[in-house]
Amino acid sequence: xxxxxxxxxxxxxxxxxxxxxxxxxxxxxxxxxxxxxxxxxxxxxxxxxxxxxxxxxxxxxxxxxxxxxxxxxxxxxxxxxxxxxxxxxxxxxxxxxxxxxxxxxxxxxxxxxxxxxxxxxxxxxxxxxxxxxxxxxxxxxxxxxxxxxxxxxxxxxxxxxxxxxxxxxxxxxxxxxxxxxxxxxxxxxxxxxxxxxxxxxxxxxxxxxxxxx
Amino acid sequence: xxxxxxxxxxxxxxxxxxxxxxxxxxxxxxxxxxxxxxxxxxxxxxxxxxxxxxxxxxxxxxxxxxxxxxxxxxxxxxxxxxxxxxxxxxxxxxxxxxxxxxxxxxxxxxxxxxxxxxxxxxxxxxxxxxxxxxxxxxxxxxxxxxxxxxxxxxxxxxxxxxxxxxxxxxxxxxxxxxxxxxxxxxxxxxxxxxxxxxxxxxxxxxxxxxxxx
Numbered sequence: 180x181x182x183x184x185x186x187x188x189x190x191x192x193x194x195x196x197x198x199x200x201x202x203x204x205x206x207x208x209x210x211x212x213x214x215x216x217x218x219x220x221x222x223x224x225x226x227x228x229x230x231x232x233x234x235x236x237x238x239x240x241x242x243x244x245x246x247x248x249x250x251x252x253x254x255x256x257x258x259x260x261x262x263x264x265x266x267x268x269x270x271x272x273x274x275x276x277x278x279x280x281x282x283x284x285x286x287x288x289x290x291x292x293x294x295x296x297x298x299x300x301x302x303x304x305x306x307x308x309x310x311x312x313x314x315x316x317x318x319x320x321x322x323x324x325x326x327x328x329x330x331x332x333x334x335x336x337x338x339x340x341x342x343x344x345x346x347x348x349x350x351x352x353x354x355x356x357x358x359x360x361x362x363x364x365x366x367x368x369x370x371x372x373x374x375x376x377x378x379x380x381x382x383x384x385x386x387x388x389x390x391x392x
Numbered sequence: 393x394x395x396x397x398x399x400x401x402x403x404x405x406x407x408x409x410x411x412x413x414x415x416x417x418x419x420x421x422x423x424x425x426x427x428x429x430x431x432x433x434x435x436x437x438x439x440x441x442x443x444x445x446x447x448x449x450x451x452x453x454x455x456x457x458x459x460x461x462x463x464x465x466x467x468x469x470x471x472x473x474x475x476x477x478x479x480x481x482x483x484x485x486x487x488x489x490x491x492x493x494x495x496x497x498x499x500x501x502x503x504x505x506x507x508x509x510x511x512x513x514x515x516x517x518x519x520x521x522x523x524x525x526x527x528x529x530x531x532x533x534x535x536x537x538x539x540x541x542x543x544x545x546x547x548x549x550x551x552x553x554x555x556x557x558x559x560x561x562x563x564x565x566x567x568x569x570x571x572x573x574x575x576x577x578x579x580x581x582x583x584x585x586x587x588x589x590x591x592x593x594x595x596x597x598x599x600x601x602x603x604x605x
Contacts, residue, residue, distance in 0.1 A: 227535035246485035253478045265466040272459035284497035322440035
């Protein structure tokens, strides 16, 4: 397997965590988003969306981090990243989507660039936008986690799931942009627990070959 | 089953399509987003995210449209909304997420409100923002569909899947906001085919009890 990714892309980070949790080895191919390498012809030819992460497997190129993680979970079932019961699976997927569909899309690089270049938004207003969606979005996740008996040491029970693969990169982003996090104690308890796990450590941006590039 | 939803919410529309495709009956509970009914105490008590759609089933409240549709597909397998093979499933999920994670989050009501109220963006700039993400996002979907032999009468083969449940509401939004669509002929061919199916017809906003409210 070959993973096209960027050390700071939080969607790439999600997939790296899943690969580490499953103990799957892969070739790391950096695609530098700030240098717009995702638009270069060689990458564009294999990525209709011009997005990382992209997983090359079985002669195909799979896109979208959550779809890739579900594929990995179906083809390498152990350890499972989704619970066995449909209600539990729905809860884990909803938690992942609370971040992947409600928070992260508003704050990725091309959106911040549009605000600055097309809308002439100030640095201050751009940072306020970033923090607004992270802080209010994580508040919704906090209510989900704090209000449910299904929450354990991790987002769902006492083993890592898809939800943790998505939560951890979002907290890295939040910390990088100085977002408030004292209002989400359950989120932070789960985050701290995840970061004690070697898979989350190994997948983090600073451990990537292209970190600092 | 009880579905809390809003006729114009495209995430609600996705779930209505899935319910219709599966032939499942449900109680329709309108939550008027423009009137902020999602923030009312009675709804907030069952929805930690304050979002529609919300599916009440087995004494639980399930959130996030894609998670709800996967739940419906696992608990009511016929007709299947995901292919049987992992690569096919990954493709269908990625297509759904190309819309649900890349286009729709940028254009929902609370984001447009933030642009206008917090950033003092003009009506014209707000509409340009809307069209930019829809038109560029659908271009990526077009490349996915036009470039793959797996595309059939629908997004994936000749039966409707999760991807079609997500595509159709996005096109309704695009048409409502006068987005350009002549650059995505494969997307529009699939959309037109979906709209000949009675399930997509029955689920559309104008068929909802709260339409025009």
